[in-house]
Amino acid sequence: MRVADRPALHIAEVAKPSPVRALDQILPSADELTTMLGAVGLMGPLVEGGADMLLHSVGEADATPADCVGAAYRLQKVVYDAGSARTVASRSWAGGDANGPSSTGAFGVVQFATPDDAQEFFAAAADKWHRCNGQTLVLQRPDAHAQGASRITGVAVDRDTVSAVVMHDGGSTVQRALGVASDCVVDVEISDVAGADPMGTHDAVAVVDLMLQKIGMS
Template sequence: MRAPRLASILAGGCLLAAGCTGTVDGVAVDQSPAAVPAPARALDTVLPTNQELSAALGIAPTGLMGQLVEGGADTLLRGVDRAHATPVECVSTTYRLQQVVYGASSVRSVASRSWAAGSVDGPALSGFFGVVQLASADDAEAFFSAAAGNWQQCDGRTMVLRRGGAGANEQSRIADVRVGEHVVSAVVVHEAGQGTRMPIQRALGVAGDSIVDVEITDIADARSGGAGGAVDVAQIMLDKLTG
């Protein structure tokens, strides 16, 4: 595939420790040290490489990587306004790395990048991979637990995103939600106007103080049967966080 065609797709595309206390003039004084959030760190090495994607998805390692985006909470995506999404609790399942999903959490650092791969006939798969470091492992676990609960509640539902204008709404049908100890996954079909249909594999995982957020778009609808590919990629990223 010619690089310009791939490039166009890429472009489009929160525990307090118990401590001793002392009493001075009848006032209780907390002697435990103040909790110190983990320092923000670089997360670029957590993102998958072409070789890792090739092994996980069973394709040639010839995909084109998009530009690496690194920073803080300001680098989260803002494609979804919660006032326009119904039900809003399903945004996490249907749309990747959104500020409306992570914004209330203790975000320390973020890294993300897009990817596309295919053949001379056009791209078969594209992807988006994000990792978000929170202030502590407890924060990350709490975030994941809440998200997994939302994903389960959204199984079999359709989220509507109002974009404005007649016929401009997007509908996202959610199915096949599966919850594991460290990873939750789902299959989402985005439907826009004029019969446009896009099948998506989604996975969200937790390791230490970080969340990984994976989206695999099956552009040619060439694959079906769950979100196994997205889960495999998420596991690669989680292994890097714990390795």
């Protein structure tokens, strides 16, 4: 066979692994939260590491419907295990005044192996949140003899964000929001001691937008 007759050799492009990021720099600062949420607050300690830093609050068989866990609870291992989560960083925040705390928040960022992995995870999560709109997530923990319910409402899906209002049966109402940029998914939860915010998920989405901007600059 002549060289000219040989079939052309095609080399598939290998997905480039994500660069190492300083994930703590993506999280909001206390000053930024004071400006955005209108309350002076204190940040909790930074928690960072591998995928083992994801939370284990909800077990695989604890929730019905299981696909709604991500909308109701932040940074759960049972949710992110479906993707290729590589590193995680998170911090909590409590804001208020002399009369006590007025709101609290928890902010996390999960870096995936590649941007495609992050986008795929976000697309699947947004679809699940959309299908969970108006549903009640029931938690049952037979070992702890405990049961709880969370009502998921107001789900809104945008190009790179998804948000929801979650009413837990303990009386708390929280704003939940996810966002994606490059190889990272950001995961935000904000609660207001006074009850549901008339602006819906405005605060949580604003914090997500801030974190996504930081990813773009890192």
